[in-house]
Amino acid sequence: MYAKSPNGAVLEQRNAPAGRQRDLRISCSDMESPPHADSAASVPLTTTLEAIEGVEGWLTRAQATRLWRAANQVPAAGQIVEIGSFRGRSTTVLSLGSSSDVRVFAVDPFLGSDRGPQEISEDRDRGEADMALFTGQMARAGLSDRVTLIRQRSGAMAALDGVTGRIDLLYIDGAHRYAPARDDIARWGDRVRSDGGLMLIHDAFSSIGVTLASMRLLFASSRWLYVGRDGSLAQYCATTLSHRQRASNAARQTAQLGLFARNLVIKLLITAKLGRLTRVFGHDGSWPY
């Protein structure tokens, strides 16, 4: 059964009782449309952006907006899984962007490792401090009861077993090295529902590990449609792609490798303390996301 949203997007209605607009799901092809008027968000976008002011993290305003809109598409009583929560910036956006009956799982070991640019090795004190700030942010945003923290590495069986049933939205922003990024996309991505489920990946087309994992698993995929990106935040939608669609899907992702090359050069310049030279690329010397 299909219906038109106020912005003209074609919506697919699944077993939705009359009046339950929240059960309308947008199909993969409509993903770049603005959210429909019957938005499922528990809190408006502007209020959500205010709620993350002052919360440290690497999610830009444009990326937070994309994440909020994606969370809007999660059906009533759905499930969101976030890998890599840090101090709760993206967790807040995902939770406030979705309906209040959507369950949100935050997977993070809080070991202080694989935490930010050039912060790979473990630092327990740093991890404990992050977790305290995460817990505080959940309380401040009124999300303590909605968000279930799974304090595990995403690859641990205890983490995978901590979520049962299909995932409607998966957000990957955990360890950015190749092997864990690949495993997150493969193992958790497989659990996203196949009919329009969403996967968003931060630092795609920016970090070497995440980009290589995306190239290997997503560029030629018959399942993951590349929807678009804001900076390094890439969005995918689960569907079934024909051979022809796969070719154009691969081409659209390959076209983003220019951004990857640019970000790589910018990072090398910053690491070599030559940040001012990033102006050549129209950049301001900050770490690119």
Ligand SMILES: C[S@@+](CC[C@H](N)C(=O)[O-])C[C@H]1O[C@@H](n2cnc3c(N)ncnc32)[C@H](O)[C@@H]1O
């Ligand atoms: C880039 S930060 C996440 C930022 C967060 N998404 C935000 O927008 O505020 C990376 C986080 O991933 C966590 N992490 C590191 N290794 C992980 C793993 N194997 N599984 C899940 N999370 C991991 C770190 O503890 C850190 O909090």
